Amino acid sequence: MFRYLLRRLNLFLATSLVMIGVLFYATGLFPVERTFALTGIHSPTASQLIQIEQDYKLDSNGFMQFIAYLQQRLSGNLGVSVTSHQSVTEELGTVLPASFELAVMAAVIAIGLGVPLGVLASQSQHKLTQNTIMAITLTGYSVPVFWLGLYLSLWFGVDLGWLPISGQLNLLYEIKPVTGFMLVDILLSDSEYRISAFKDALLHIVLPATTLAVLPFTVVVRSTRSAMMNVMNQTFIRAAEARGMHTNTIILRHALPNALIPVLKHLGLMLGSFASYAIVVEMIFSWPGVGSWLVSGIYQRDYTVIQGGILAVALLIIFLSILIEVLHTVFNPLSRKDLYASN
Amino acid sequence: MSGLLVACGPQRLPSGLVYCSEGNPESFNPQLVTSGTTIDATSHQIYSRLVDYDALSGQLVPALATSWAESDDGLSYRFTLRENVKFQHSSRFTPSRDFNADDVLFSFNRIIDKHHPYHGVSRTGYPFFQSIGFSEQVKSVEKINDHEVIFRLARKDASFLSNLATDFAVILSSEYADQQLALGHPENLDHFAIGTGPFTLVHYAKNEYIRYRRNPDFWGEPAKVDMLVYDITPKSTVRLAKLIAGDCSVSALPKAGELPVIKQHEQLSIESQPGLNVAFWAFNTQKPPLDDVRVRRALAYAVDKQNILRAVYQNTAIEAIGVLPPASWAYDSNKKLLDYNPQKARDLLKEAGINNLSIDIWAMPVARAYNPNALKTAELIQSDLANIGVKVNIISYDWSVFSQRLSRDEYDSVLIGWNADNSDPDNFFTPLLSCSAMQSNNNRSRWCNKEFDAILDRAREVSTQAERKEIYQEAEAFLAEQVPMLSLAHAKRVALTRSDIHDMQLTPFGGISFAQTSQTIQEKN
Numbered sequence: 034m035f036r037y038l039l040r041r042l043n044l045f046l047a048t049s050l051v052m053i054g055v056l057f058y059a060t061g062l063f064p065v066e067r068t069f070a071l072t073g074i075h076s077p078t079a080s081q082l083i084q085i086e087q088d089y090k091l092d093s094n095g096f097m098q099f100i101a102y103l104q105q106r107l108s109g110n111l112g113v114s115v116t117s118h119q120s121v122t123e124e125l126g127t128v129l130p131a132s133f134e135l136a137v138m139a140a141v142i143a144i145g146l147g148v149p150l151g152v153l154a155s156q157s158q159h160k161l162t163q164n165t166i167m168a169i170t171l172t173g174y175s176v177p178v179f180w181l182g183l184y185l186s187l188w189f190g191v192d193l194g195w196l197p198i199s200g201q202l203n204l205l206y207e208i209k210p211v212t213g214f215m216l217v218d219i220l221l222s223d224s225e226y227r228i229s230a231f232k233d234a235l236l237h238i239v240l241p242a243t244t245l246a247v248l249p250f251t252v253v254v255r256s257t258r259s260a261m262m263n264v265m266n267q268t269f270i271r272a273a274e275a276r277g278m279h280t281n282t283i284i285l286r287h288a289l290p291n292a293l294i295p296v297l298k299h300l301g302l303m304l305g306s307f308a309s310y311a312i313v314v315e316m317i318f319s320w321p322g323v324g325s326w327l328v329s330g331i332y333q334r335d336y337t338v339i340q341g342g343i344l345a346v347a348l349l350i351i352f353l354s355i356l357i358e359v360l361h362t363v364f365n366p367l368s369r370k371d372l373y374a375s376n
Numbered sequence: 377m378s379g380l381l382v383a384c385g386p387q388r389l390p391s392g393l394v395y396c397s398e399g400n401p402e403s404f405n406p407q408l409v410t411s412g413t414t415i416d417a418t419s420h421q422i423y424s425r426l427v428d429y430d431a432l433s434g435q436l437v438p439a440l441a442t443s444w445a446e447s448d449d450g451l452s453y454r455f456t457l458r459e460n461v462k463f464q465h466s467s468r469f470t471p472s473r474d475f476n477a478d479d480v481l482f483s484f485n486r487i488i489d490k491h492h493p494y495h496g497v498s499r500t501g502y503p504f505f506q507s508i509g510f511s512e513q514v515k516s517v518e519k520i521n522d523h524e525v526i527f528r529l530a531r532k533d534a535s536f537l538s539n540l541a542t543d544f545a546v547i548l549s550s551e552y553a554d555q556q557l558a559l560g561h562p563e564n565l566d567h568f569a570i571g572t573g574p575f576t577l578v579h580y581a582k583n584e585y586i587r588y589r590r591n592p593d594f595w596g597e598p599a600k601v602d603m604l605v606y607d608i609t610p611k612s613t614v615r616l617a618k619l620i621a622g623d624c625s626v627s628a629l630p631k632a633g634e635l636p637v638i639k640q641h642e643q644l645s646i647e648s649q650p651g652l653n654v655a656f657w658a659f660n661t662q663k664p665p666l667d668d669v670r671v672r673r674a675l676a677y678a679v680d681k682q683n684i685l686r687a688v689y690q691n692t693a694i695e696a697i698g699v700l701p702p703a704s705w706a707y708d709s710n711k712k713l714l715d716y717n718p719q720k721a722r723d724l725l726k727e728a729g730i731n732n733l734s735i736d737i738w739a740m741p742v743a744r745a746y747n748p749n750a751l752k753t754a755e756l757i758q759s760d761l762a763n764i765g766v767k768v769n770i771i772s773y774d775w776s777v778f779s780q781r782l783s784r785d786e787y788d789s790v791l792i793g794w795n796a797d798n799s800d801p802d803n804f805f806t807p808l809l810s811c812s813a814m815q816s817n818n819n820r821s822r823w824c825n826k827e828f829d830a831i832l833d834r835a836r837e838v839s840t841q842a843e844r845k846e847i848y849q850e851a852e853a854f855l856a857e858q859v860p861m862l863s864l865a866h867a868k869r870v871a872l873t874r875s876d877i878h879d880m881q882l883t884p885f886g887g888i889s890f891a892q893t894s895q896t897i898q899e900k901n
Contacts, residue, residue, distance in 0.1 A: 076499075116400070116776055117582040127581075190621050197621050199614060204585050204605040204623075205392045229388045319614060321584050329583055332774040 034369075037362065045355045052347050056340060057102050063336050067091065071102075073112040073121070073337035106344065112337035114330075121341040124326065129345065130213030131201060132322030136311065138242035143249035148293070151257025152284060155265065166258075170251040178310050182244045182317035189240060197237050199319035206230040241318040248310055249300065256299040260292035267291075294365045301357030304350050392603030393877070393895055395888075396615040396624040399742055399775060400582055400608055404569035406544050407487060407505070408498045410807075410818060411779070412744055412795055412887065415543045416628070417586055417606055420889035422464075423546035423571035424595070426455060426480065427537060431883040434799045436537055440475065440547055440572065440595075450532035450839075455480075457523045462593040463549045464576040468568055471551060475572055477519040482550035484517045484527075494553060497562045504544040504797070506816030507807040508535075533836045534844065535802040542797035543887045547572060574599040574891040583608055600879075600894035612743055619644060619872055625895065626880060627872040628888075629743045632690035635870075643875050650703045651869040652796035652885040653746040654696055654804065657737070657757065658820035658861040659789045665730055666788060672859040674724035675735075675789075677717045678764045679757055681864055688753050689865060696863035698852040699804045703866075703884050705841060706801035706848040714856055721764045734767040738782065738790040742775050746793035746867050753791055753864070783817040790820050796885040801848045803885075805832050809860060821860035828854055 063070040068077060068085050077085060086092060088110075090101040111121035154166040190198030201215050202208065206226055211218050216238075219231045264270065265288055273283050312324030319325065323342060330338030362368050401414040404422065409415070426441040441455040461475035486494040487502045488511035505511065513536070515528045529536065539545065549570050556564045569577050572595060575588035586606040590599045607624050609615045612631045619627040620641055630638070630646075638644045659666045659675070666672060681695050697714075700707045725733065739754040740747065747753060751772060758768040773781065782790060796803045806813065811829050813819035831854060835847040855861075869882050876896040881889060 114582075119582070124582075186617065191617055194621065197623050198617055199609075199621075200607070200618075200623060203389065204394050204587070204607050205390045205603060207390070207587065207603070226388055226390055319609065321581075326583070334774065334777045 038359065041355050041359055045351060048351050049348055052351065053103060053106065053344070054099065056344060057099050060102075060336075060340060065336065069115075070336045071112060073115045073118075073335075075115065111341040111344070114338050115335045116330075116333050116338075121337050124338070125323070125341055125345055127210065127213060128321060128323045128326040131215065131320060132311065132315070132324065134214050134216065135238065135241055135245060135315070135320055135322060138238050139245035139249065139311075142242055142246035143253055147250045147253030148257050148289075148296075151254040151296075152261055152289065154254065154258040155261035156284070166254065170254045173247045174251040174255075176247070178244065178248070178313050179317065181247060182241075182314055185240050185244055186317070196240050197233075198240060201237055201321060202230065202234045203237075206233065241314055241320050244317070245311055245314045249303070249307060252299055252303060253296060256296045257292060260295045261288060264288045264292045294361065297357060297364070298361050301354055301361065304354055304357070308346060308350055390603065391601065391895070392605065393601045393626065393890060393893060394605045394607050394624040395890065396609045396618050396627040397586075397606040398608075398612075398615070398628050399610055401580075401586070402500075402776070403566050404577065404580070405498075405548070405566035406546055406887075407483075407502055407548075408500050408566060410503045410507075410544075413742070415887035418569065419543035419546060419887045420573065420891065421575040421588055421604065422569045422573045422577055423548075424573050425541060425543075425545050425547065427541045429538075429541050429798055429883075429886070431881055431889075436541055440480075444537070451529050453527045453529070453536065454520075455525050455527070457525065458595060459523060461572050461595040463552070463572055464570050464591050464593070466568060466570060466576065468564065469549075469552045469555060469570055471549065471570075473551065475547070475549075476522040477525045478522075478550045479547055480525050481517050481519055482553055483546065483548045484514070486548075487511065488514055488517075493557060494562060494565070498566070501816060502544075503816045503818050504542065504807060507810070507813035507818040508539060508802075509806070509810070509812035510539070512812070531833075531837070534839050535800045535806075535836055538798040538800035538803070542803075544797065575604050596891070599891050601890070604890050610742070612748075616872070619874065622874070625874045625877050626893075629745060629748060630870055630872050631743065631748045632688070632692050635690070635692070638872060645873055645875050646870060647873055647880055647882050648692075648868045648870045649882040649884055650694075650701075651745055651867055652701055652703050652799065653793060653867060653869075654699055654701060654863050655693075655744075655747040655753075655791070655793035655865050655867065656696070656699070656861045656863045657789060657791050659859070660785070660787055661821050661823040661860050662785070663788055665728070665733065666735070668728050668730075669858060670724045670728040671730060671733070673714075674721040674728070674764070675761065675766070676714050676859050676862045677721035677724065678766070679760050679862060679864075680716050682716070683760070684753055684756050684864055687756060688747070688749050689867060692870070693865040693867040696865050699808070699855060699863050700801055700848065700852065701866035704796075704799070704801050704804070706845045708845075708849050708852075714859070714862070718760075718763050725764065725766075732765070732767070734769070736769045736771050736788040738778070738787045739770055739772045740775075740790075740792055741772050741778055744793060745795055745869050746865070747791065748867070750791045757791075782820070785817075785822065792820055798885060801844070802832065802836060805848070805851055809855070823858075823860035825858065825860075828858075 060070050061067065069075060071089055072085055074081060088101065088105055090097050109122050113119060114121055114124055150166060154163055157163050186198035189196045208218050208222050208230060211221050215234050219227060219234055224230065270283060270288060273287055312328065315322045315324035316328055323345060327342035330342060397416060399413045401417040402409050402411060403414060404418050406415050406419045425439050427436050428439040430437045440458050440461060442458050444453055444455045446453050457477060463471040463475060465471060486492050487505045489495060513530055513533060515530050518526045520526060552570045553565050556562050574591055574594045576591045578587040578589050580586045585608060588604040590602050609618060612634065615627040616630065616634050616637065618624045635646065638646055659672050661667055685691060685693055685695055694702060702709065737754045737757060740750040743749065754770045758770060761768050794808055807818055809819055809821065809823060810832060811824035814822055814824045831847060831851045835844050838844055871880065871882055873880050878894050879892045881892060
């Protein structure tokens with residue numbers, strides 16, 4: 034197991050290195066001066082220029098430059114934003130938590146509703162129930178997110194006026210950022226409007242989280258269903274039935290834990306699509322997360338923000354994919370069999 | 377979850393006003409810019425000026441100067457300053473003294489004195505002041521005592537007081553400036569602004585919001601709302617949606633096509649006011665073949681303005697026959713100088729010996745009061761010009777990139793416009809088309825004509841309105857002859873509000889002000 038973990042870590046480092054290498058190469062392709070693309074400082078003073086040349090070893094060969102670039106980036110120096118002149122790392126620190134908050138809410142909705150519905154679909158004897166659930170999930174899977182987001186905001190926001198459709202919170206509530214997670218910060222704050230602000234923040238997150246949850250939700254339902262049907266035909270389930278165990282116990286104790294393993298793998302494979310999905314959702318609902326920050330950076334030709342955003346998102350996806358694979362191995366004895374055989 | 381929400385009772389909202397604005401300000405000091413977005417966010421909220429224009433009567437009224445006197449020869453102006461005016465304080469700065477003559481000296485010397493330690497802090501220069509030749513016009517600003525200053529001019533200028541009343545001529549704190557300079561961060565002065573206006577800047581989060589609080593020590597009538605928030609929302613449809621959903625109470629610059637939607641929602645209302653503005657199509661007169669006046673005139677004849685009024689403004693604007701809008705006192709409705717005539721345009725091009733002309737039109741990416749949709753305008757012009765055999769490429773970038781590249785002088789022509797800062801007609805000519813405006817990159821036509829500058833100088837030296845009107849009409853005729861740019865339309869200023877907002881004052885010129893705006897308190901369920 035130790036060797037396995039070591040190899041995964043190795044994979045993570047190697048992939049990240051290649052990714053940063055590509056990013057480094059791409060930085061040179063931006064149609065601006067190299068010092069500007071690297072640091073975001075438009076017209077540096079003489080002393081700044083010397084500092085930049087030292088930091089990025091601009092007078093030595095490409096390989097040394099890459100090493101210097103790597104050092105700067107990994108020590109957290111992502112340069113300053115071209116438009117706001119603030120440190121990109123700081124800006125990332127304010128936008129990443131907002132994205133996490135949205136992602137966690139969406140994951141809660143997708144898994145909390147998706148798993149039970151998947152089990153229901155697999156256990157139902159009625160063709161009608163099964164087909165209905167499948168039809169709904171197939172529709173959800175196929176609907177383009179930009180259309181769904183816009184229509185949800187049109188129905189619930191504009192026509193019915195039930196839910197706010199953009200931002201994280203009514204801006205009149207003044208919440209001091211402590212952790213960066215809005216809901217947590219509101220609870221930590223000592224504002225007299227704390228309770229109303231918390232409700233307002235919850236209302237704001239409903240539509241974006243629901244929109245973002247649709248795709249993973251359908252994936253969860255469909256893969257839970259097929260995995261459950263697969264597991265329920267296994268001999269150990271029939272043995273349990275033969276012992277006279279209650280169906281609910283069989284499903285919850287014996288079938289579901291086994292069925293969730295392939296669901297996990299499915300989710301892991303789709304992380305990349307979820308991320309691009311999230312960027313679109315953030316744009317539609319003006320959610321102040323890393324996605325809308327990155328897109329506005331692209332519009333404003335903010336080269337340092339573009340690099341910082343891509344670096345953060347890509348590292349996160351690589352890390353999470355590998356984490357899910359590791360979890361999959363930990364929970365699935367069958368995949369460990371391969372491992373032992375190969376070692 | 378809805379059960380939980382109901383259980384907690386009605387929702388309480390802090391008192392305040394949210395304004396959905398259209399973009400990020402470039403700076404928090406209006407001296408350094410000409411963009412309306414920055415003016416809206418700073419000038420009337422954070423700062424005050426020496427004198428102000430009364431929004432309704434258009435007359436000059438006292439602000440930080442309580443009275444002023446012009447010398448007989450018109451070459452010096454003496455101002456008596458208001459006493460007991462306090463500067464705002466922030467986490468960075470606590471003022472130790474009241475506003476006095478040093479602050480006035482600092483605010484203007486920074487602009488006119490090239491050796492002033494703060495002069496070079498601005499990377500963008502002082503575009504408005506450069507465009508009107510302010511540093512040549514003002515010889516010196518002198519302090520008589522703590523509450524009296526005197527401005528000495530190089531030549532007589534009827535528009536001088538009007539220029540001091542513009543949104544750009546704000547008063548900064550000299551004490552704060554010295555403190556930041558000593559700390560080695562002079563740029564903080566323009567970023568973490570301190571002024572004497574009705575609101576104090578609290579926090580600015582790029583792409584998200586600007587938060588202000590009421591300034592309790594404001595010298596005038598204190599602001600009606602405790603808090604003012606600018607919700608930065610570049611998309612016009614999103615601003616409308618936020619207004620309907622109640623996330624903002626006032627929304628900027630609606631597109632004309634959205635106005636019918638407002639009428640379906642009874643809680644919304646439209647504020648509008650004929651504006652002192654002009655949308656125009658400026659030709660880069662230094663770039664061939666646009667340096668040939670025949671080509672420029674041909675292009676001007678080819679554009680069907682009525683079509684633009686219908687499609688872009690949905691008939692909410694007035695066709696421009698010259699630079700001056702009907703709301704200006706120097707306007708004359710009888711003179712229509714350039715009409716729509718494609719045949720004439722083709723003849724002129726033939727005469728100039730130009731075939732297969734292809735030009736770029738740069739279209740502003742943001743909605744402005746004078747042109748809600750420059751891209752659509754560009755498309756209409758594209759099809760008009762196709763009629764006379766001219767090919768058009770439309771070019772657009774995000775605003776910050778757009779304005780940067782525009783100052784690099786590499787464009788053929790640009791669709792942009794001008795919002796007047798005061799009611800003086802000079803404000804339409806000198807900042808846009810004079811030679812000094814060319815040095816500050818505000819002259820989008822890059823057109824410098826000594827003869828035209830002489831006309832403008834003459835108009836500033838006489839003082840009766842009737843005489844000045846005549847000279848400005850002469851200027852208009854000269855422009856119609858030379859066509860450095862084609863004026864398209866004069867738009868109304870429009871803002872959308874929720875109906876619990878009162879006294880939202882739109883003025884024909886200048887930036888928006890929330891000092892007097894109030895809101896009926898109501899509980900939101």
